[in-house]
Amino acid sequence: MLELCDITAGYDRRTPVVRGISLTVAPGEAVGLLGPSGCGKSTLARVAALLHRPDAGTVILDGEPARRWRHRAPRDLRTAFGVLFQQPRLSADPRLRLAELIAEPLRATGRRREIPARVGELADRVGLGPELLARRPHEVSDGQLQRACLARALVLRPPWLICDEMTAMLDASTTAALVAVVESYRRESGAGLLAVGHDRTLLTRWCDRTVRWAELGGSAERPRTR
Template identity: 60%
Template sequence: MLRAREITVRYGRRAVLDGVSFDVTPGQVLGLGGPSGCGKSTLARVLALMLRPAAGSLSVDGAQVRGWRQRAPRDLRTRVALLYQQPRSAVDPKLRLSEIIAEPAYATGRAGVDVSALAGEVGLTADLLGRRPHEVSDGQLQRACLARALSLEPGYLICDEMTTMLDASTQAHLVAVVNAYRDRTGAGVLAISHDEVLLERWADARAELTGAGSRPATPSPSPALRSRS
């Protein structure tokens, strides 16, 4: 379980998050909604061990997180993957898509990552793998970023507005890929979005950030049917 307790983040004197607590359960999708500026992306960075909070605690499968970024143990860092809202700001523009997908494996010294299989899983054709970010669409680049996020088979996947500004068919495909990965591995998913329709169709439970520094509502089961296709 990915467990956050009383997470507080401040920028100067301003509290962006104030005492946020919730769990991301293996095998389930937790939807996190809220208006722009309420701290959703900041929370995503904390959960991905990229931003140390001012207060609070985080644990991954019972292991307490005591360091963030490169100070976090590698096995904890690779247990949580983050998929960003803006793929172009999340990649090195000089790398080809094949290199973007393989980047985590190279960074962690792992061998044997099947780039072609990952590309096929997310719907990228072989001819796209040799292209650089400026040569592909936003949807194609986000598919590569999803393949990169899944390359080390994380136990938890944080999707931070991953479908924003993408067409409906690409949105549906990305959600289907995440669902298939969750079903196959038992991973927990945090789906962050301001799209209420998307969250109601996708999430098993819901939490809400209602404003900057606010605490989310207690996660509750979603009454809506979820698409698994």
């Protein structure tokens, strides 16, 4: 079970963008989090994936409260999440070829021997041919790059997926293809899913249940100050 308990979070303690939010995702369940752009749902998704430390509240994963975040989180918790963001170009190292991008988590966890087989398997699964695997991010489309990012998110076989508006920049056919890959993986693995977005139709069709941001008592996210 993934439990977000009374989470308050933001980028400035004086003006939190998420206030007192609680949400649960059961193993194997697909939960959609529906809300308008800028409401704070992406911040909550980052907290759920242990990528952003909340100011208050608790994240509990399979009964274990998270006490550290980002690279300081224990490896078994940190690698339990496959995360896919809205803008693939902001989450991909422009120096890496797509094959290297997909292999990043394996390399970081000392599982280099698995790289050839897993990269080939997942590239085929997401629809990337050998000629695309040899290219760098600036040489492919947003849709092709997001396919590589999805393969990267799945490469460690995570039991939890966080998809933060992963299809917002994609056309309808690519959206359908990527959602199909996620659902195929979930059927095989029993992974739980938190899908964040503002497309009610997509989330309703995709997820077992959809929660509106307003139902959680969420407040509007305020712009970050630089």
